[in-house]
Amino acid sequence: MFEDLSERQISLINAIIKEYLATSEPVGSNVIVKKYSLRCSPATVRNEMARLLEDGYLDMLHTSSGRVPTPQAYRLFLNEIMEEHDIPVLQEVAIKQRLWPSRFELSRLLRQSTIALADYSQLLAVATTDDG
The missing domain is CATH 1.10.10.10 (Winged helix-like DNA-binding domain superfamily/Winged helix DNA-binding domain)
Known part of the structure; x- marks a missing residue:
């Protein structure tokens, strides 16, 4: 691209x-x-x-x-x-389990993903779509 x-x-x-x-x-x-x-x-x-x-x-x-x-x-x-970093397997599994229930609802998945990212990185996380 x-x-x-x-x-x-x-x-x-x-x-x-x-x-x-x-x-x-x-x-x-x-x-x-x-x-x-x-x-x-x-x-x-x-x-x-x-x-x-x-x-x-x-x-x-x-x-x-x-x-x-x-x-x-x-x-x-x-x-x-950006730099790519690996996360521990246990943490990866925990994140996947946290997001799994939201997989079919985009707005909920974005919200949960953003929360998980903020928790993991200890930084502010924001998610948007092209639609706004």
Whole structure:
């Protein structure tokens, strides 16, 4: 899915997401070049952003605004920063037993999965669907 992206495009998506998470504002090319030390001009960044818009990684809320990341961009971002860890077998079995009764009801399964993830990771966990 992400194989068609260049390293520069991946770096650009990561920078846009970081900036968007920090400011909650659409991100423009000048900000990206100045703040994230990309080795290219704002015009090059705009061209790359246009390609990423066409490919579904970015969205534009208004004609003259900067860009915002899409769920597809967030998936790429998370794949880039995540590390995979194994969990003990007993814990895996306990989680599966906890989720098994919810397997046929999506909203309940998401709720239970989120609770289990938060319990296991000791971090905040949030689950959403593309429908909102």
